[in-house]
Amino acid sequence: MKTLHIDLAQRSYDIHIAPGLLSRVGEEIRKVCPKAQRLAIVTDANVEPLYSAQVEDSLEHAGFDTGLFAGPAGEGAKCATHLAALWEAMMHYGLTRTDAVVALGGGVVGDLAGFAAATILRGVDFIQIPTTLLAQVDSSVGGKVAIDLAAGKNLAGCFWQPKVVLMDPETLNTLDDKTFSDGMAEVVKYGCIADREFFDFLCVHPSRAELMANIEHILYTCCNIKRSVVEKDELDTGKRMILNFGHTLGHAYELAGNYETWTHGQAVAAGMCAAAKLGVGLGVTPAGLPERVETLLKALALPTHIDCDAETYAAAIGRDKKGTGGDISVILLEEMGRAVVKKMPKAELLEELR
């Protein structure tokens, strides 16, 4: 088993990565929640038939009483209506302040269950069991939890760190290729912003079979990069911004496709290519680097360009959380494996994107 410790003073926790871990989650959760009697397992309609029985067995074996809360799959579940239904169901189940909420699923389940855990009874313990690649390398680590509002994605949320993150890479075997590729966009991002050797490693092993043969190394490397960034900036006030490489323009592409045409990972992939080219135009990124990013993303079946008009760019940049007044912080690559944050006027960025 590979273990990473996230050092956040009283909110510190471990990430455990091991094939077959799903059948041992009970003993790991018992270590961090010694007093809990009831666990509310939040999952979705796709994950429930695949993994909930195994998780329930392990939890019950460790002496927990379990309640299963399976909502619909997909981004639509991350809404106020489902959150309210979850609160009511947890109260009906009899959850108390010494009990805990377990998220079993992808980033949608993690964000919804985490926000429910942070708010029910003014906050109960929370455990992440991420089952998508994106959730394992990104959303389950760092403590951001949220739901979507009609006004935009992730607009109601908070920071609520888990007590432990339990990753079983074998759960990735049941992902379809598109969802697997989606998560790979975030994996490539880590290489770009923080680890040139890791980027080169991915270039040599881009097929799903090769990636899965090295999956523990990949998960560990990504989570370790996120760990070092989150430890320096738990509440996302500065340094953590580099994790958004490719995301500002990615959000424009998601918006251009009305959140239906392009998945988040596809939009981030094209956003990283555009940000790399932008960096060359601004004299920050060396020539030739965008082509390296494009070659890897193509090998991973991810798009390297998405059409977007000036109006959509303006709308996405206007609502970007990294913007203050007339300025926006863009994440650029000084070289492969090193990101910098550059503050620039929004109008100048829009001009560069023409």
Ligand code: NAD
């Ligand atoms: P998701 O949770 O919708 O999962 C994608 C699909 O895979 C779903 O249909 C799900 O049912 C299915 N699935 C999950 N695990 C499976 C498995 N092992 N086998 C087969 N099918 C499985 O999407 P996602 O890509 O995991 O997460 C996206 C969400 O994460 C977005 O809402 C995004 O805002 C959020 N996010 C949060 C953070 C954060 O820091 N909190 C960071 C990045 C993304």
